[in-house]
Amino acid sequence: MRKLTVLLCGILLGAAVAAAQDRDTIAGIPVNYDEMKVGDYRVGLPDPLTFNNGKPVKNARQWKKRRAEIVKLFEENQFGKWPARKPALRYDVEQDLGFDGTARRKQITLYFSELKDGPRVDVLLYLPANATGPVPILLNLSFMQNNINVSDPGVHPGRRWDPKTRTVSEVPSVPGTRGFGMDAIIKKYLREGFGFATLCYTDITPDFNDDDELGLRGLYHEKGSPRASDDWGSISAWAFGVSRLVDYFEKDPDVDAKRIALTGCSRLGKTTLWTGAREPRIAVVMPSCSGEGGAAMSRRLFGETVAHLTEPTRFPYQFCPKYAYWGDKMQLMPMDAHLLVSLIAPRPLLLQTGTTDNWSDPKGEWISLVEARKVYQLLGKDVPASDVFPAAEQPIYHTLGYVMHEGGHGVLPQDWDYYLEFMKRYL
Ligand code: GCU
Numbered sequence: 001m002r003k004l005t006v007l008l009c010g011i012l013l014g015a016a017v018a019a020a021q022d023r024d025t026i027a028g029i030p031v032n033y034d035e036m037k038v039g040d041y042r043v044g045l046p047d048p049l050t051f052n053n054g055k056p057v058k059n060a061r062q063w064k065k066r067r068a069e070i071v072k073l074f075e076e077n078q079f080g081k082w083p084a085r086k087p088a089l090r091y092d093v094e095q096d097l098g099f100d101g102t103a104r105r106k107q108i109t110l111y112f113s114e115l116k117d118g119p120r121v122d123v124l125l126y127l128p129a130n131a132t133g134p135v136p137i138l139l140n141l142s143f144m145q146n147n148i149n150v151s152d153p154g155v156h157p158g159r160r161w162d163p164k165t166r167t168v169s170e171v172p173s174v175p176g177t178r179g180f181g182m183d184a185i186i187k188k189y190l191r192e193g194f195g196f197a198t199l200c201y202t203d204i205t206p207d208f209n210d211d212d213e214l215g216l217r218g219l220y221h222e223k224g225s226p227r228a229s230d231d232w233g234s235i236s237a238w239a240f241g242v243s244r245l246v247d248y249f250e251k252d253p254d255v256d257a258k259r260i261a262l263t264g265c266s267r268l269g270k271t272t273l274w275t276g277a278r279e280p281r282i283a284v285v286m287p288s289c290s291g292e293g294g295a296a297m298s299r300r301l302f303g304e305t306v307a308h309l310t311e312p313t314r315f316p317y318q319f320c321p322k323y324a325y326w327g328d329k330m331q332l333m334p335m336d337a338h339l340l341v342s343l344i345a346p347r348p349l350l351l352q353t354g355t356t357d358n359w360s361d362p363k364g365e366w367i368s369l370v371e372a373r374k375v376y377q378l379l380g381k382d383v384p385a386s387d388v389f390p391a392a393e394q395p396i397y398h399t400l401g402y403v404m405h406e407g408g409h410g411v412l413p414q415d416w417d418y419y420l421e422f423m424k425r426y427l
Contacts, residue, residue, distance in 0.1 A: 027311040032301050033358055041299040041367060044331040048342040048375050052334075060379055063345075070343055071277065073335040078293070079274050080232030080320030082240050083220045087112045089247050098152045099183065103129055103190055107146075107156055110248055112204075112216050112241070119216045121203040121241055122146055122156060127254050128190045134256040136283075136427040137195035137249070138419065141242070141264030141271060145200045147173040149182050158200050163208040185416045192420060194427075195255060201268055204241030205234050209317050216241055233319040235267065235293075239275035246281045259283050259427045263419055265411050266360075267318060270294035277343035284426050286350040286419050288411050291360025293319065295351050297337045297368050298330050303361040306330060337364070338371035341400075345372070346379035348426040350401040352418065355392045357409040363389055369402055376400045397425055 024031055032038065049057040049066065057066045075081045090111040098105030104127040112119040124146040127135060142149055145158020148171060158171045186196040201207070205215030212221050217237045232240070242262070250257040261284035264272040269290030276285035287294060292304035307327035310316045316324055326333045341349065351369055353362035366389050373383040381399040390396060395403040395418050405412045 026304075026308050027314055029305070029307050029311060031303065031305075031308070031359075033303065035302070038300050038302045041297050041336075041364075043299065044333075045299060045336060045371070046334060046339060048339055048372060049378065057378070063375065063378060067343060070335065070339050074274070074277065074340060074343075076230045076320070076322060077326065077333065077335060078319055078323050079236040079239075081230050082232060082236060082243075082278065085220075086247075087219070087244065088114075089244070089251070090114065091248055093252075096154065097129075098126055098150075098154070099187060101129075103127065103187070104131070104254070105152070105154075106252075106254070108248065108252075110241075110245055112244070113219055119205070119219060121199050121245065122158060123197055123199045123245060123248075124150070124155060125195060125197040125255075126186050126190060127195045128193055131193070131195075131254070134252075134254055135193060135195045136256050136259030136261070136423070137197050138189060138261045138263060138423065139242070139245070140196065140198040141201050141238070141262070141268040142198050143201065143265075143268070145171045146198060147171065149198055149200075150186065151183055159203060161202055161206040161208070161214075163206070163211075166206075166211075166214060181413070185413075188416070189420060192424065194420075194423060199245075201238050201264070201271070205237040207234060207267070207318075209313075211317055227321050229322040230320050233317055233323075235271050235274055235318045236320075238268070238271045239278055242271075242275045243279040243281075246279060250281075257281065261286060261419070261423050261427060263288060263411075265289055266291070266409065267315070270318075273340055273344070276347070276349070277340060280347075282347070284348045284350075284423060285344050286352065286422060288352045288415065289354060289357055289360045289409050290351075290365070291357070292364075293323075294360075294365075295337050295341055295368050296361040296364035297371075298326075298333065299336055300361065300364045300367060301330075302364055303359045306333075337368040341368050341372040342375040345375045346381045346399065348399045348401065348422065350395075350397075350403065350419065350422045352411070352415050353402075353404045354407050354409060354412075355404055356407060360409060362404050366390070366402060366404075369400055373400060395421070397422055399426070 094107045106125040108123040147155040189196045249255045263286040265288035269287035272287040310324035383400045392406040
């Protein structure tokens with residue numbers, strides 16, 4: 001039953017994506033699903049190990065400088081810049097027992113301003129009851145409010161944005177309707193000695209067009225002012241919020257803040273990657289179905305493209321305004337997904353995709369891994385030896401890893417096992 005609910009959740013999450021698949025235009029823009037028409041992704045492809053001035057990167061020390069160049073490319077052309085000023089660390093923690101007394105439970109509220117009712121994120125953290133010291137954790141970026149995600153009485157009601165009124169309201173816990181199968185998954189992680197933290201991403205900042213005056217972004221946006229070309233989109237704001245949460249975890253004696261793994265699916269897969277790129281304290285990065293704007297090569301014309309992502313009625317607000325400019329000039333873009341993947345090096349990265357998630361182009365994610373391998377190798381890390389696109393359900397657990405489930409867009413029950421195995425190997 002639990003497996004079924006998780007499966008249903010995955011299916012629901014991907015419903016919009018699945019509906020989009022196999023349609024030959026989305027928002028009036030053609031979509032290609034024909035391998036014969038993907039073009040040559042190598043045209044104009046920037047090399048991770050060549051500086052912008054054409055000089056080669058020969059060692060780890062030089063890579064540090066090249067890495068800074070690449071971060072800048074993504075700030076200016078895709079995700080936008082983080083604010084230079086961090087909010088002061090403010091939080092409340094409530095501790096008790098969860099899951100019928102079998103786990104320690106912490107409910108943390110992290111505030112992004114001095115206002116208790118201002119932008120803030122509720123984090124639900126479970127810890128193994130028998131832990132005697134700080135534990136490594138998985139931080140899960142979720143589409144669900146905490147009280148909807150688990151079926152555990154006492155979890156605080158979450159909040160939801162209404163894009164029409166642009167206001168937030170509470171999401172009550174309705175007995176019998178909660179729990180998408182996460183309880184069993186979380187308990188499994190606890191049994192293996194890991195903590196499990198989850199949060200609802202829109203707590204940080206909302207997820208709709210013209211939302212830059214709301215949530216965390218609203219704290220930094222001058223009312224009425226137009227967005228600069230490198231102004232941060234919501235993905236960058238979600239990432240910045242997670243980075244502030246790492247500031248908190250460093251203060252939490254129950255968490256081993258040097259051993260934090262991060263996961264999220266779809267737009268939260270893109271967020272997972274960008275957070276991993278910007279926040280070196282994330283030790284293991286595991287984006288699920290991050291697709292276009294995430295780990296899938298943009299120059300490979302298959303499924304979603306930059307033009308689809310940034311079409312005005314779709315998701316331009318998730319990126320910086322400049323990103324839309326590249327929609328019809330993909331081969332001129334100074335970056336591509338393999339550079340984003342390379343920013344995680346030398347840390348362990350597991351790309352999780354799905355066989356029928358064509359909109360997100362699982363093969364395009366594999367290719368970006370192939371093209372990023374040389375950075376991991378330069379830093380002395382192990383990578384897949386073969387270029388051949390792997391079969392479904394055959395996890396590759398190198399430091400630069402890949403796994404594709406049999407199925408569509410979303411996280412399936414076995415994916416949680418793949419993540420767990422990867423964390424056991426690397427944390
Ligand atoms: C849309 C979008 C994808 C995104 C997905 C999601 O389908 O086109 O790029 O990953 O939404 O976040 O659910």
